[in-house]
Amino acid sequence: MQFTExxxxxxxxxxxxxxxxxxxxGYNITxxxxxxxxxxxxxxLMLGAFVSYSIIGAMVAGKRALPGWHIFFLCLxxxxxxxxxxxxxxxxxxxxxxxxTGSDVxxxxxxxxxxxxxxxxxxxxxxxxxxxxxxxxxxxxWQFFDGKLSIDPREFMIIVAAGLIMFAFEIFRRKxxxxxxxxxxxxxxxAASLMGINVPVVITFSFMxxxxxAAMGGVLVAPLTFAxxxxxxxxxxxxxxxxxxxxLQSGLGVVVGGLILGMSEQLTARxxxxxxxxxxxxxxxxxxxxxxxxxxFGKAAVKKV
Amino acid sequence: xxxxxxLHVSYGLVRALQGVSLNVPDGKxxxxxxxxxxxxxxxxxxxxxxxxPSQGSIQLAGKEELVGRKPHMVTRSGVAxxxxxxxxxxEQTVTDNLILGAxxxxxxxxxxxxxxxxxxxxxxxxxxxxxxxxxAGTLSGGEQQMLAIGRALMSRPRVLLLDEPSMGLAPVIIxxxxxxxxxxxxxxxxxxLVEQLAxxxxxxxxxxxxxxxxxxxxxxxxxxxxxxxxxxxxYLGGG
Numbered sequence: 362m363q364f365t366e367x368x369x370x371x372x373x374x375x376x377x378x379x380x381x382x383x384x385x386x387g388y389n390i391t392x393x394x395x396x397x398x399x400x401x402x403x404x405x406l407m408l409g410a411f412v413s414y415s416i417i418g419a420m421v422a423g424k425r426a427l428p429g430w431h432i433f434f435l436c437l438x439x440x441x442x443x444x445x446x447x448x449x450x451x452x453x454x455x456x457x458x459x460x461x462t463g464s465d466v467x468x469x470x471x472x473x474x475x476x477x478x479x480x481x482x483x484x485x486x487x488x489x490x491x492x493x494x495x496x497x498x499x500x501x502x503w504q505f506f507d508g509k510l511s512i513d514p515r516e517f518m519i520i521v522a523a524g525l526i527m528f529a530f531e532i533f534r535r536k537x538x539x540x541x542x543x544x545x546x547x548x549x550x551x552a553a554s555l556m557g558i559n560v561p562v563v564i565t566f567s568f569m570x571x572x573x574x575a576a577m578g579g580v581l582v583a584p585l586t587f588a589x590x591x592x593x594x595x596x597x598x599x600x601x602x603x604x605x606x607x608x609l610q611s612g613l614g615v616v617v618g619g620l621i622l623g624m625s626e627q628l629t630a631r632x633x634x635x636x637x638x639x640x641x642x643x644x645x646x647x648x649x650x651x652x653x654x655x656x657x658f659g660k661a662a663v664k665k666v
Numbered sequence: 667x668x669x670x671x672x673l674h675v676s677y678g679l680v681r682a683l684q685g686v687s688l689n690v691p692d693g694k695x696x697x698x699x700x701x702x703x704x705x706x707x708x709x710x711x712x713x714x715x716x717x718x719p720s721q722g723s724i725q726l727a728g729k730e731e732l733v734g735r736k737p738h739m740v741t742r743s744g745v746a747x748x749x750x751x752x753x754x755x756x757e758q759t760v761t762d763n764l765i766l767g768a769x770x771x772x773x774x775x776x777x778x779x780x781x782x783x784x785x786x787x788x789x790x791x792x793x794x795x796x797x798x799x800x801x802a803g804t805l806s807g808g809e810q811q812m813l814a815i816g817r818a819l820m821s822r823p824r825v826l827l828l829d830e831p832s833m834g835l836a837p838v839i840i841x842x843x844x845x846x847x848x849x850x851x852x853x854x855x856x857x858x859l860v861e862q863l864a865x866x867x868x869x870x871x872x873x874x875x876x877x878x879x880x881x882x883x884x885x886x887x888x889x890x891x892x893x894x895x896x897x898x899x900x901y902l903g904g905g
Contacts, residue, residue, distance in 0.1 A: 552753040554737035557770025
């Protein structure tokens with residue numbers, strides 16, 4: 362076991378973790394504003410992957426040519442628009458009625474079933490097969506230190522782009538008026554409405570952002586894993602586990618939770634067995650639920666009376 | 667400026683307000699005093715749209731009916747509500763809280779005017795300027811109350827509703843809060859104040875109402891109510 366191999370493993374773990382983090386980040390956004398989340402987040406990611414498959418297929422001539430960066434950004438944009446648009450439907454159909462009645466079961470089941478519908482529609486519109494999606498960076502590993510360390514450019518892209526997407530949203534949340542309103546709705550809905558903030562609109566907006574981010578995640582992950590109609594379900598569940606580990610209430614927590622899960626999977630797969638790769642993450646999940654149910658970064662609200 | 671007629675509000679079978687009528691004239695400070703559970707907070711929450719009255723009307727400036735409007739629309743029509751328990755946004759900075767206070771008016775007035783309004787709030791409450799980059803949740807109770815009032819002022823309200831600004835504060839701090847309210851009155855801001863501390867409230871108000879079990883029992887000039895034996899009896903030593 363060489364140091365470079367460990368480094369490579371950790372790098373892959375971080376890349377995988379960033380995908381979980383990206384989905385979980387979306388959970389965090391809507392959970393903070395509405396105490397609900399979209400359990401079909403993984404299927405939004407799948408739709409994003411197929412959008413990029415279609416755009417690249419339509420706009421890049423030749424089966425092997427790499428898509429240019431402008432095509433890549435077009436894929437991200439297309440995925441984000443589709444995600445945000447469908448989020449409005451999801452919010453109206455699955456979330457809004459549940460918020461009215463205050464029933465937790467209904468939004469959970471409704472978002473899960475919309476995910477199943479999305480999967481079936483994708484099988485119909487695209488394919489039931491796994492299809493490759495090309496990355497603008499190609500798939501040939503980058504070699505460092507005379508080939509001792511090789512980095513997968515697709516993983517590199519996931520880490521950088523996912524990081525940038527989350528960073529951009531954090532800046533937006535802190536600096537813009539709408540972003541501040543999102544945070545205000547998250548901490549106190551009544552007080553936010555007294556500021557003149559239209560709370561239901563902000564909640565819808567949070568779902569749009571959350572689903573757009575997941576769909577962009579699909580564009581990032583597709584070159585690595587292929588696009589398939591069933592790719593979303595497991596990713597969505599694992600991202601949920603990641604957000605519970607880190608703390609659903611904390612934006613930083615869900616990222617850390619994702620990274621822990623991603624790295625533990627890679628390390629277990631290498632040192633124990635690929636069959637057990639999901640075990641440590643879920644054991645950790647159970648321990649966290651027993652010991653600190655708010656998650657690692659879960660915080661009791663700062664409140665003085 | 668604000669005229670309430672025959673307002674009825676119920677929580678299920680509990681009738682919290684039973685035909686409350688009152689009037690807040692332009693530029694005046696009107697207070698509603700009463701004990702816990704008398705219906706003071708219910709009154710303010712109905713004005714700002716957080717509760718739906720079953721009957722009655724709330725008129726702003728003699729022409730706008732507020733009953734039936736959503737809270738954010740009531741705020742946009744010029745009623746700022748400084749809620750019970752302050753309800754500042756604890757994880758956001760003092761400055762962000764103030765900026766959020768201008769949410770409804772920012773589009774009309776613009777960035778520059780908003781900055782001016784923030785400076786204006788800082789001159790009224792200098793402590794807030796010292797703490798402008800601090801998270802609101804880390805402020806003391808008194809500072810949070812100042813912030814809640816400052817935040818409400820940011821929307822340049824036509825009427826400011828204040829729900830028990832003395833709640834949970836030390837007597838010295840209460841003095842300070844009421845001094846600031848008197849200053850705001852000097853600036854010509856129309857206010858409706860509800861308070862348990864009857865004599866403190868009457869001390870700054872122009873006109874007062876006494877509410878009991880959801881009904882207005884006594885009303886009159888604040889200076890007269892101060893010496894009214896019925897008020898004295900009910901609130902002996904109250905503030």
